[in-house]
Amino acid sequence: MGPWDEEQVLALAPDPASAKAGQAQARVTKWSDAGSSEHALWGYCQGSGKQPYQTTVDLSGPAFRCSCPSRKFPCKHALGLMLLWAAGALPTADEPEWVDKWLAERSTRAERAAERAEKKPGEVADPLAAQARASRRADRVSAGMAELEAWLDDQVRRGLSGFEQRGYEELSRLAARMVDAQAPGVAGAVRRAAGVVGRGHGWPGELLEELALIHLTVSAHSRLAELPPSMADTVQTRIGWTVETARVQAEGEKVEDDWLVLGRVVEPDDRLTVRRLWLRGATTGRLALILAFAPGGRRLDPLPARPGELVPAVLSFYPGALPLRALLTQTAPRLPGSRPAGLTARQALASYVESLSADPWNERWPLVLQNVRPARNGANWALVDTAGDALELLPVDPWKLLAVSAGGPLTVAGEWNRAGFRPMTVWDGDRAVIL
Numbered sequence: 001m002g003p004w005d006e007e008q009v010l011a012l013a014p015d016p017a018s019a020k021a022g023q024a025q026a027r028v029t030k031w032s033d034a035g036s037s038e039h040a041l042w043g044y045c046q047g048s049g050k051q052p053y054q055t056t057v058d059l060s061g062p063a064f065r066c067s068c069p070s071r072k073f074p075c076k077h078a079l080g081l082m083l084l085w086a087a088g089a090l091p092t093a094d095e096p097e098w099v100d101k102w103l104a105e106r107s108t109r110a111e112r113a114a115e116r117a118e119k120k121p122g123e124v125a126d127p128l129a130a131q132a133r134a135s136r137r138a139d140r141v142s143a144g145m146a147e148l149e150a151w152l153d154d155q156v157r158r159g160l161s162g163f164e165q166r167g168y169e170e171l172s173r174l175a176a177r178m179v180d181a182q183a184p185g186v187a188g189a190v191r192r193a194a195g196v197v198g199r200g201h202g203w204p205g206e207l208l209e210e211l212a213l214i215h216l217t218v219s220a221h222s223r224l225a226e227l228p229p230s231m232a233d234t235v236q237t238r239i240g241w242t243v244e245t246a247r248v249q250a251e252g253e254k255v256e257d258d259w260l261v262l263g264r265v266v267e268p269d270d271r272l273t274v275r276r277l278w279l280r281g282a283t284t285g286r287l288a289l290i291l292a293f294a295p296g297g298r299r300l301d302p303l304p305a306r307p308g309e310l311v312p313a314v315l316s317f318y319p320g321a322l323p324l325r326a327l328l329t330q331t332a333p334r335l336p337g338s339r340p341a342g343l344t345a346r347q348a349l350a351s352y353v354e355s356l357s358a359d360p361w362n363e364r365w366p367l368v369l370q371n372v373r374p375a376r377n378g379a380n381w382a383l384v385d386t387a388g389d390a391l392e393l394l395p396v397d398p399w400k401l402l403a404v405s406a407g408g409p410l411t412v413a414g415e416w417n418r419a420g421f422r423p424m425t426v427w428d429g430d431r432a433v434i435l
Contacts, residue, residue: 308432
């Protein structure tokens with residue numbers, strides 16, 4: 001396939017701004033290891049981050065892949081690469097391994113899609129329509145973020161005086177607007193803020209904390225192109241963009257280990273039941289979260305193992321600045337586990353603070369505490385270590401903990417959030433007891 005002319009390339013731009021940005025990227029000095037073949041274009045474009053963006057174009061589509069955080073197809077880097085090709089500025093070379101692998105994956109997916117199309121006549125995927133939908137959604141999200149930013153600025157000028165009367169209604173309206181803007185993650189954050197209004201004596205402080213995190217999301221969205229790719233992935237996830245399972249399985253970081261099941265939390269709802277399964281690598285010490293969902297009234301998929309057991313497996317991690325969520329991509333029969341090593345209360349909180357430095361939106365963090373005893377803390381309960389430091393428990397039934405402890409020290413795995421510690425599993429020797 002011979003090079004296109006500049007007009008043909010710019011006709012692919014999703015909007016005029018992208019076309020202009022693509023022309024700015026069409027400079028040889030911006031690219032390294034760039035090349036072209038009969039089937040593809042490729043190269044590394046240096047952006048604002050430390051690592052250059054890896055850009056590929058499949059000329060048979062055309063189709064585009066770039067490691068930049070842009071949700072526009074094609075992004076400015078793909079446009080810039082094609083403009084260089086159109087100008088005859090890309091040398092002809094053999095496709096590097098990473099390009100050849102991507103082309104092979106696309107070919108396999110195309111063959112499978114063709115098979116599905118034969119089975120279901122008329123149901124043919126339209127990649128151009130998908131690109132157009134993604135671009136329209138990006139525009140809606142941007143408009144919603146701009147509206148939310150203006151509202152937050154108004155609150156800074158007006159203060160929270162009278163917010164107890166008007167706040168819930170305003171935030172509920174904003175949450176509905178974020179749903180319309182196709183930003184479900186932000187909508188959920190705004191709904192959480194609405195639920196804080198007027199709740200308890202310290203609600204203004206809690207509300208400010210929720211609004212500060214929302215403002216951080218809005219601010220980060222406006223700077224997506226400047227963020228490191230991992231942080232940009234995190235921001236997009238918090239906004240509500242999803243990562244396809246197939247992409248995680250194909251491209252996600254793979255970690256092989258014997259994974260200890262620390263515990264699970266099931267949150268049932270009329271519409272959707274969510275299960276969080278926390279794992280820790282026996283060799284790597286890596287933490288992982290496996291999510292499972294089931295519509296209301298239906299059962300969740302079976303657990304790969306019970307808490308306290310080991311799952312020899314390969315996990316594929318979702319992208320992000322603090323990669324926790326993962327998929328089980330390969331497993332072996334489960335094995336018996338032993339009591340895990342744990343932390344003091346002070347060390348545990350320090351690990352949570354460290355997680356926030358990587359992902360300030362992190363809501364939950366798995367902890368394993370060792371040598372702790374359940375004790376009363378006013379009307380609630382806490383786990384106290386040998387130094388006298390404690391983590392307050394969320395409102396839970398403490399009697400199983402007390403029964404296992406019988407006054408002695410425990411190893412307890414649980415889930416920590418800003419409201420307190422939710423115990424999941426306690427060890428009686430090497431025997432795991434599910435709470």
